[in-house]
Amino acid sequence: MKRQIDFENKEYKKVFDSITKTEHCFEDKWAKKLEPFFPYELINIYKKKIKQNIKYKKVHAYNAAINYCFRVKNIQVVILNKKEEWEPYFKSLKENYPKLPALQRELRKLEDWLEVLLKMQDVLYRKVNYILMHRVESMMETKED
DSSP, X not given: OHHHHHHHTTOHHHHHHHHHSSGGGOOHHHHHHHTXXXXXXXXXXXXXXXXXXXXXXXXXXXXXXXXXXXXXXXXXXXXXXXXXXHHHHHHHHHHHOTTOHHHHHHHHXXXXXXXXXXXXXXXXXXXXXXXXXXXXXXXXXXXXX
16 A cells, blocks of 8 residues: 555655565566656666576466566667667577576567567557548648638
């Protein structure tokens, strides 16, 4: 409850401090909300969690690692607009763990899913532009009449 109040009062540092005090305090839902305010700090935390989960060498842990990969990607590409940092990081994950086939499968799934997501964003972007263009044209025609 306190975190919610602090967040609503835009006291993001208090919320961040409360979820990063200890390993057990960390909550993904709050971290996600704080990504725009603490992108670099959360990238570091997520990368640490990725490594920790990979070390467990269990499929459920790989799934957790993949979720953190997605969060890193979101921060680097969407929030910071630094796609050039995401691609080498993701490539290094694939190259550093070649003998973990279950992890490699999960990484490929993430890569495929991100590709689909990118195509969907592109289609949506084109549709929005098309609609806007036609609205502007109809407004211009209306003004001319």
